[in-house]
Amino acid sequence: MRKMWLAVRHEYIKNVRQKSFLIALFSLPLFIGLSVGLGMFIGSQENNSAAVGYVDNSGVLDNPIAISGISDRERIEFVQYFDESEAQEALKANNIQAYFVLPRDYPENKDIGLFFTDEPGENAIRDFYDFLQLNLLSGYQPEIRNRVTMGSNSILRTPDGLREFPDNEPSVSMFLPLIVSFGFVLLLLISSGFLMSGFLDEKSNRTIELLVTSLSPAQFVGSKLVTVLAIGLTMLATWIVVGVVAFIVGSNLLDLAWMRDITLNWRDILTVVAVALPSYMFAAALMLAIGLIIGDNQEAESVGPLFFLVAFIPLWFAVPIAREINGSLAIILSVIPIASLLTVGFRSMFIQIPLWQVLTSIAFQLLLVAGALWLAIRTFRIGMLRTGKRIRWDELFTRHKDLAHEEGR
Structure with missing residues (x-):
């Protein structure tokens, strides 16, 4: 056991010191940060906080009511001009970004x-019509004026009452289960890639032959699996820390409302994590077994896309899954390893996945993990007898005595 942990320590330190690991480690936070920053920049370009003028020829806005207190959103300042020439001069002097002119017979x-x-800016037109609507209702009570100006805010609620979907502005909290699922998919693909490349390097430089003399097949496979789990946990912990820091900075220092409104549904998050862990272990064990069978890096490059395709199968069936979120297709994909990640994350956006489905998915995937571990150990044991020779798939299911007899001939 001590030798196995020494192998784990050596493999872990070797991987985390690589430049490629650091690039992979910070690629997701940087990508998300750039995407959010770009979205905020584009949004800021669509709005303009400069004042807006208006010329009221109808008298509707002679004693205007300000709209600044209607909502938490920052409103534009409106400046009244008594003729168009005055407003035109203010526009030329860049004192206002635009001005509106109401006809004499408004509102007819x-x-x-x-x-x-x-x-x-888009907010200029939107705020002016709110301002105009508010003043058209000047004869009513302030509560009525404000309520009408704020408009409708419909909320769709599932029959079980556990999910709510605002129709005007979806929140980030709605997509958190799917975001966590995507994170685990990237985690799986990246860390499994490190496992595969590192193992093939050991095969090419014959380091594996030295490990054979010190570790049993089970210890060797166990050391590789523990290493890839440690690498994955390191990346996951780093992403969580970066996410928490980004949340604190965004909600408190930058005062981003959409960040302040983020709430965590721990049951959904824990459901995704519970399903993701056996998928992660299955992918690592299966990739290790495949690495023992294939010959070189060129063949290994063709394996990665297969895992990628399996992981994104739920996206191909997103529409039928959404139509029957608790149907047979959704349940089947929630059980299949790797594909279950995005399926469970996608379904958790709309329903609370029944506990029996979660337990079934975990149990079935753990059964496949045991099979993948057996396959990896079996492949490694055969490889010890077939040094320098390629392992055939049919040999994996040949009895050990028959295989040894065949090698002896």
Whole structure:
């Protein structure tokens, strides 16, 4: 056992010191950070906080009511001008981004003019019509005015009452299970790739022949599996720390409302994690067995895309799964290793997955993990007898005595 842990320690340190590991470690946080930053930048370009002017020829806005207190969203300042020439001068001086002109017979005539030099922000038009609507209701109580101006906010709720979906602005919390699933898929693909490349390097430089003299087949396979789990946990812990720091900075320092509104449904998160762990172990054990069979890096490069395709099978069936979120197809894909990751994450957005389905998925995947471990140990044991020779698939299911007899001939 001590020798196995020495092998784990050596393999782990060797992998985490590689530049490729550091690149993979921070690639996901950087990608998410750049995507969020780009989205915020594009959103900021669509809005413009500069003041907006208006010329009221109808008298509707003679004693205007401000809209600043209606919602938490920052509102644009509106400046009244008594004639269009005055508003035009303010526009030329860049004191305002645009100005509106209400006709004399407004609201019968709703032909409102908008004048600008550069395209005004989307918030300028939206806020002005809120401002106009609020003042058209000036004869009503403030509560009624504010309620009408705020508009509708419909919420769709599942029959069991466990899921709510606002129709106007979906929250990040809705997509958290799917985001966690995507994270585990990337974790699986990246760490398994390190396992495969490191093992093939050991085969090519004959280091594996030295390990054979010190470790039993079970210890060798166990050391590789523990190593890839340690690498995966290191990446996962780093991503969690980066995510927590980003949440603290975004919600407190940058005052991002969508970050402050994030809430964690721990049952959904733990469901994804519980299903992901056996999938992760299965992929690692199976990839190790395949690495023992294939000959070189060129063949190994053709294996990775297969795992990628299996992981993203649920995306191909996203529509039928969404139509019958608790149907046969959804349940089957929730049980299949690797494919279960995105399936469970996707389904958790809409329903609380029944406990029996979660336990069935875990039990079935653990059974396949045991089979994959047996296959890896069996492959390694045969490889000890077939040094320098390629292992055939049919030999994996040949009795040990028959195989030894065949080798003796």
